[in-house]
Amino acid sequence: DIQMTQSPSSLSASVGDRVTITCRASQDINSYLAWFQQTPGKAPKSLIYAASSLQSGVPSKFSGSGSGTDFTLTISSLQPEDFATYYCQQYKSYPFTFGGGTKLEIK
Amino acid sequence: QVQLVESGGGVVQPGRSLRLSCAASGFTFSSYGMHWVRQAPGKGLEWVSVISYDGSNKYYADAVKGRFTISRDNSENTLYLQMNSLRAEDTAVYYCAKETYSRSSAYFDYWGQGTLVTVFS
Numbered sequence: 001d002i003q004m005t006q007s008p009s010s011l012s013a014s015v016g017d018r019v020t021i022t023c024r025a026s027q028d029i030n031s032y033l034a035w036f037q038q039t040p041g042k043a044p045k046s047l048i049y050a051a052s053s054l055q056s057g058v059p060s061k062f063s064g065s066g067s068g069t070d071f072t073l074t075i076s077s078l079q080p081e082d083f084a085t086y087y088c089q090q091y092k093s094y095p096f097t098f099g100g101g102t103k104l105e106i107k
Numbered sequence: 108q109v110q111l112v113e114s115g116g117g118v119v120q121p122g123r124s125l126r127l128s129c130a131a132s133g134f135t136f137s138s139y140g141m142h143w144v145r146q147a148p149g150k151g152l153e154w155v156s157v158i159s160y161d162g163s164n165k166y167y168a169d170a171v172k173g174r175f176t177i178s179r180d181n182s183e184n185t186l187y188l189q190m191n192s193l194r195a196e197d198t199a200v201y202y203c204a205k206e207t208y209s210r211s212s213a214y215f216d217y218w219g220q221g222t223l224v225t226v227f228s
Binding site: 032034036038042043044045046049050053055056087089091092094095096097098099100101 | 142144151152153154157166167168169202209210212213214215216217218219220221
């Protein structure tokens with residue numbers, strides 16, 4: 001199975017900040033990488049697919065990059081609604097696997 | 108608009124069975140593969156199973172293989188997860204998710220709101 005490792009596991013930032021979350025795959029997954037956002041008590045929301053493509057309706061403040069084994073999610077100009085947990089996921093092969101999550105908290 | 112509504116969760120004793128449903132609307136259900144993903148209380152996301160658009164292909168996580176069965180009824184626009192021999196570690200919110208396609212790969216676009224399964228003696 002492909003292991004996905006996210007860092008950091010938690011992150012404190014202020015409104016207006018720009019933050020970057022990293023995701024590393026245990027083997028080459030090309031660009032078969034997605035990012036999700038989850039707020040407490042809610043279902044995950046799809047943000048990015050193919051490492052850098054925004055899902056429909058997702059604001060451009062979210063951006064993704066990377067290929068192979070190393071990926072990043074960057075969120076610019078943080079707003080209160082952006083404070084959530086973010087997960088990466090590989091969909092190159094089954095079983096699909098998720099990173100452990102990064103909890104983004106307000107400083 | 109796409110809607111995925113899970114149901115069927117509840118409290119069940121270890122060793123018993125439960126069937127989850129996911130009612131889909133707002134898209135051509137029979138054209139898309141569907142997944143189940145779960146989340147134990149306070150934990151991260153765990154992929155459980157996938158079924159192809161026509162039900163001909165299915166894959167499972169090792170943790171549920173041989174105990175869970177995914178199926179679909181395209182005439183009823185409904186996805187199912189039959190869960191047998193339930194264990195305490197199966198306690199989780201179960202989400203269904205729709206996949207979509209780009210450059211011959213499939214990824215999630217929509218998620219349901221989830222249904223809670225509690226395995227408790």
